[in-house]
Amino acid sequence: MAFADEVAARRGLDSAWVRQTIGQARFLPNVPRLMLPARTPTQKNWRVYRSRFIDPVRIAAGARFWRDNATTLARAEREFGVPAEIIVGIIGVETIYGRDMGRFRVIDALATLAFDFPDAHPRAEQRRAFFREELESFLDTGSRTHADPLTPLGSYAGAMGMPQFMPSSIAKYAVDYDRDGRIDLVGNPQDVIGSVANYFKAFGWQPGMPSVYPVRLDTARLKMDVLMAPDILPTFSADSFVAAGAQLQGPALSHPGLLALIELRNGEDAPSYVAGTQNFYVITRYNWSSYYAMSVLDLGAEVKAALAQ
Template sequence: MRRPLPNVLSIALMLAAAGLLLSPSASSAQSGSGTRSNVVRGGVAYASRDDAMQFADEVAARRNLDRDQVRATIGAARMLPNVPRLMLPAPTGTPKNWAIYRSRFIDPVRIAAGVRFWRNNADTLARAEAEYGVPPEIIVGIVGVETIYGRNMGNFRVIDALATLAFDFPQAHPRAAERQAFFRSELESFLGIESRTAGDPMAPVGSYAGAMGMPQFMPSSIAKYAVDFDGDGRIDLVNDAADVIGSVANYFKAFGWKPGVPPIFPVRFDIARLQKAVLLAPDIVPTFSADSFVAGGAVLDGDALRYPGLLALVELQNGDDPPSYVAGTKNFYVITRYNWSSYYAMSVIELGREVRAAIEQ
């Protein structure tokens, strides 16, 4: 039975901060696995920044936290000089290439690791599907794309990454104000979580954006969606595959996953009737019934023609080669709520399919 987050999360994060939740396989993994020996070190501390200290005071007041402790924690965070650059989008005009993007995630190493993960956790994956409606291949695809099943969980101190993006987000970013506000909210969420632990808030490590664990949850996602799926009294997203599987499934259910609905259907075009601009106008938001999709020049077959929900035309560019297209359902859109990229969603889908095919051979 899953327990409420406030009762269990503090225990897991306290143990993680003490290094007690790193399994031998995780602690001996390649650089970037999140071990203490290869943590990226920051530069100047934020203790001297008036804006950071004002934010600390505001967080302490909003969350009824110890003011001195919050100021000390944020003050000890260090600016990571390379992180703001990593947040900038690719230069305008840089061609996207689905084939190249796909090759980064669909490879023999990741597929073999996915097969082991699935076989080792088959019962838990089946239970998650029964409870949340999310099929195993989607969960396996997510964990594989995110961290290769825990091999690469990041090596940036979370407090440093979040503070850097909260106070030094690159102003050249086209959505700088919105994104900086997001990371300030995530920093506040992280501080709220850490306030319930006796661990060291300097210890947790993750991605350069502050995501943590096998599923790379941001702090707010941990607070909202992480579950104790094996009922052991704690939530551990670093080593406990059951908690990882349940938490990912819970995330998708919360965003509206529809059980039994495929995320994509194949699509072709009737060039004589094609209104591609109309079909692409809503981007990946499901907008068209199957009939209106076909009326716009899309060609669907079989189950897609009988699909009662709404569809979106998803375009995947291939550099100088012709784009690839699929018809995306609501579930495709739900996958993009994990990472707002149709290329990412397709990688999750295809990795999961490849792993399932290998399992069924």
């Protein structure tokens, strides 16, 4: 209730409404456990990870989604500069085009993680603060739009709709792309497409720039510690990238921006590598994982290829 009063004062909301809403949230006992790292971490395996998202069912669903929304996808690409296959890849990886948007009441999930985030998590304080901010954003939007805050369903982390936006992302980046006077990320593909494209543009998507380039490692002059130090943050010019032992070919040699060496581990087998650009980094702003970003790229490419058949 103290948090409710703080939110009401900070956001200029009716304190009785905020108190009543938070008071109806229910603790979800399984959710804190889902936030904890695995007790026995498994080896990262790109091939296994990829197989979860690149499969015939998801590709077929993506092709149908693209056909049904081709005009809107083309408009979004034209207006935001984000290719249709990137938007299609995101929505497919997140929810299989709306098939699995989550069954947790968002108010319950956010309140559980805001007030009962597990102390055993290595970044418990940061994560608890994050979910309190998301709960505040959810309450603010609910109050200002007069939507029932007890109705929305989403993931166990409180992400909602086809693109699985968190409440703060809805507030900042969601758009009414069909101009019907409301934003609907659950049942309106036009709003979903426009909102995903707007999200990427806001994080610095560069139209026309590839997301990755093929790369080979020159073991004779390889400086792996130098190349891996920035992680996935683009840091190297094409020349300095090559000088550190990462071989590029063709257009990649004249890439105008910065590059990062992206390592994708394959369990006991040798890792795979690609050169990631600024646009690859932008995809990871949606989910901070190079494996996730590669899955988005590969799913989008597979769906595009299926459409051409």
